[in-house]
Amino acid sequence: MDERTRRNHLLVWLLLLGLLGLNIASSFLDLGIFNPILTTAVAALQAFIIVTFFMSMRSAAPVPRIAAAAGFFWLLLMIGLTLTDYQTRFEDIALGRLASKPGWEAPAAGRVPNPLSESGYSPVSRPPTLAAAAPDAASGERVYASVCILCHARGVGGAPRTGDKAAWLKRSEQGVDTLVDHAVNGYKGMPPKGGHPELSEQDVRNAIGYMLYAAGIQSPRR
């Protein structure tokens, strides 16, 4: 076979091995956030080299080229849209960026709250005069964002979805006190206090107030 072509293949192979070495070496350096960025960029470069040379994309016909490009384009779309969602919603909760909102307690420095297995929210002790007051949607938002959101955002286990007016209207007809009773003591798929016994009844009431507000049923109490 053509010696020149064979030499090209060998050079491509050496380049790929060199990039592998670079990637491994980078994991011995502490570059902070740039560690994952660098390793992913090097992997992407390796992938580009494999597709271009070993997979002959350089000399492929136009239509297979479009099919291959479409595959990577869809992948980028999927990654882009998913990251957009998580960066603007999930990450706010996971990384405690809600700290900028009034009333939100910032998590301790260096500690990232884990929204799936623990609550970044620590209940604030309130003066007794506030107990049994009407739902306070603004403070309920904090409870909601740390606990209720896990099921009510997506309707896990038959939970009424946040913003689903029809579902919440049906339930609100029973009266807020019944809803609070169900949420505190458990009802069907709803675990008592959402599985967070440290929440007070007022916390639960506030969260329900927030979800009623989010469904457009009740205006927030300021």
Added chain:
Amino acid sequence: MAYRNAIPTPPGAEAKPAPQFDSLRQQYEADTLGMWIFLASEILFFGGLFMAYVIYRAAYPEAFEAASGRLDLLLGGINTAILLTSSLTMTLADDAVLPRNRKALIGWLAVTALLGTVFLVIKGVEYSVEFAAHLAPIFGRPFDFPEPHTEQARLFFSFYFALTGLHALHLFIGIVVVLIMLALAIRGVPRLEAKVTIAGLYWHLVDLIWVFVFPLLYLAAHHG
């Protein structure tokens, strides 16, 4: 073999396209097009897993770093080099088809299948060590990881076994495909160029997926 080199095809009785194609060139394009559409679906399949992994790694950076440090970087690195080398030998096999260099074709296909098998053996050694160290949260096996990262490490190792397991399954299929090509080449079946090229595309994609699996899983930790 590059498409540019595939045309013009060598003259001869067997160099006729299948009845549904106007020309060999069109047939070759259709073959690679179909393969690339399949490969695009594979890219998205693994892409979804990568995406889920990245999101959880961003959510639990410390735990994923600690869990990644328990993987065998040396064996993982050797395996990556083996796969990259197997892509080279697959390309050399592909290049041997059209010059009708049957000996080279058989040799490079055999080396490619062998390298793929060595990868799976090393992977098996890694798995057995991880099973023994109670790091495999699968098949109801015990899972031990120091607090406070136990649950998040369980998530990491679930991703690890899902990603590497699915990759190993793909590689196993690739080895079977290469062995079929090898059998065809040994029997002297003519006009293997499209078949070997397509088998090669699949092989390279399995390599390409590993190129991302390796840094995501093994290089998530600082080894310094």
